[in-house]
Structure formats: C-alpha cells, structure tokens
Amino acid sequence: MLSVGDSPRARRQSGIGNRRHFLYDGGVPVCELDGAGTVVATNTWGPNGLVSRRNGGSSAFYTFDERGGTVQRL
Numbered sequence: 627m628l629s630v631g632d633s634p635r636a637r638r639q640s641g642i643g644n645r646r647h648f649l650y651d652g653g654v655p656v657c658e659l660d661g662a663g664t665v666v667a668t669n670t671w672g673p674n675g676l677v678s679r680r681n682g683g684s685s686a687f688y689t690f691d692e693r694g695g696t697v698q699r700l
Contacts, residue, residue, distance in 0.1 A: 644661075645660070645661035646658055646659065646660065646661075646666070647659040647660075647661075647663075651671075654669070654671050655669055656668065656669050656670075656671070657669070658681075666681065666682065667679060667680060667681040667682075668680045674690040674694040675688070675690065675694065675696060676688055676696075686699055686700065687699070687700040688700070
C-alpha cells in the first residue's frame with residue numbers, strides 16, 4: 627500500500643493494471659476505487675468497527691459482541 631503525501635488516500639496494485647485506490651475518513655477506509663476512479667466498494671463504520679461492506683452487487687453486514695469483537699458476518 628502506498629500513502630500519497632498527507633492525503634487520506636492510499637493505493638494498492640496487485641498484478642499489472644489492477645490498481646485500487648482507497649479513500650479514508652480519519653483512519654478508516656470508506657471507499658475503494660478502481661484505476662479509472664470508479665467506485666467498486668464502500669464501507670460503513672460504527673463505534674465497534676466495520677458494520678457493512680458493499681462490493682459490486684453484494685453486501686455483507688457484521689454484528690459485534692459486547693466487547694466489540696466481530697461475531698457474525700451476514
């Protein structure tokens with residue numbers, strides 16, 4: 627992962643032409659974009675961590691225990 631100056635963005639490249647860019651809100655990634663700048667995934671965060679992730683046409687939701695640990699992915 628490469629940090630871009632003081633900007634809240636980073637990127638990852640796995641293989642030739644498969645670049646991903648990440649947009650952060652504070653220290654958490656909220657959006658993932660492909661090399662063309664198209665949104666490919668979004669994350670929703672709550673006080674205990676990741677609440678949901680939408681990637682393409684599918685969504686995943688997470689539940690937490692009283693200590694804040696992830697206990698289930700729906």
